[in-house]
Amino acid sequence: MSCEADTTALLRSGGRRLTPQRQRVAAALQHAGGHRTVEELHELMAGQPDTPMALSTVYRALTTLKELRLVSEVDAGGRAAFTWVDHSRPHHHLVCLGCGVERDLDPALLRQLGSEIRAVTGFDAFLDHFAIMGECARCRQAAAQT
Amino acid sequence: MSCEADTTALLRSGGRRLTPQRQRVAAALQHAGGHRTVEELHELMAGQPDTPMALSTVYRALTTLKELRLVSEVDAGGRAAFTWVDHSRPHHHLVCLGCGVERDLDPALLRQLGSEIRAVTGFDAFLDHFAIMGECARCRQAAAQT
DNA sequence: CTGCCCTCCGCGAATATTCGCAATTGTACG
DNA sequence: CGTACAATTGCGAATATTCGCGGAGGGCAG
Incomplete structure (x- = not known):
């Protein structure tokens, strides 16, 4: 290999x-x-x-x-x-801080971010495998009702 | 306050x-x-x-x-x-894994990413204070010469 | 105002992770 | 192929972080 x-x-x-x-x-x-x-x-x-x-x-x-x-x-x-880390298949996670659920994120979105960062700052961002914290739609609704 | x-x-x-x-x-x-x-x-x-x-x-x-x-x-x-975390002044960091230097990143870039993620997945990404690992231009050049 | 319930705190013990040092062992070079 | 040098390992000790338990105390229903 x-x-x-x-x-x-x-x-x-x-x-x-x-x-x-x-x-x-x-x-x-x-x-x-x-x-x-x-x-x-x-x-x-x-x-x-x-x-x-x-x-x-x-x-x-x-x-x-x-x-x-x-x-x-x-x-x-x-x-x-x-x-x-499989560099041939980059992927990203959205992690819900409310319920802990994880879902994958379209790599294209982060690829674009990487290009922009590079263009603006010259920085080479490592975005092959990335976790973003947040809150899923379900938990957001539940929180709003509180 | x-x-x-x-x-x-x-x-x-x-x-x-x-x-x-x-x-x-x-x-x-x-x-x-x-x-x-x-x-x-x-x-x-x-x-x-x-x-x-x-x-x-x-x-x-x-x-x-x-x-x-x-x-x-x-x-x-x-x-x-x-x-x-000062929510009234969101900011982000680019951290170079080579030399450890930190520099700020234009919040607009991540704000856009947040909108896109929300539109595509319904996920509310928490991007108020965020660190992205990477390699600065200088370290990249140094590494390329090795 | 009073009582009950559930969240927190302090404490000490259990785990997880890092460090220092002497002995090994990859690697580069002749 | 043998040597020299610096990176790496093993081991045990030092740190950092989390857990569990019993006791307090805050906040709401009555």
């Missing part, structure tokens, strides 16, 4: 090293899919025949991967959760 | 109570200005003649205020920092 080559190249960039631990964390997250907590990933790898990994190493690997924008971090009720 | 009246009304909404602790946390954050860590706020109030406040209470008050969108939370290198 090309993604592996990309990952390798990215991990090597900026004086970083391609270590088995980072590869394993990356692989585990890709394989598991969805949102995974640090604990889940750690246990997942504890089941592997390789040398067990320290929990702090998982944290550090995820931090590194996040800096490279290979994973994104979201808040899952008190503990951190991570997702593998 | 009207902000106090607003705060009071907001805090009373949804069956919530206006407690001295919440008022003190809100006041401390408004007075201190800028980004403050929980620890800072706690010490700030420890210097007051009133009854000392438990640290966990500061956390909980800030959580409540955040739910009411009176404060916003940002990540200040491992520990959480909070800012008082």
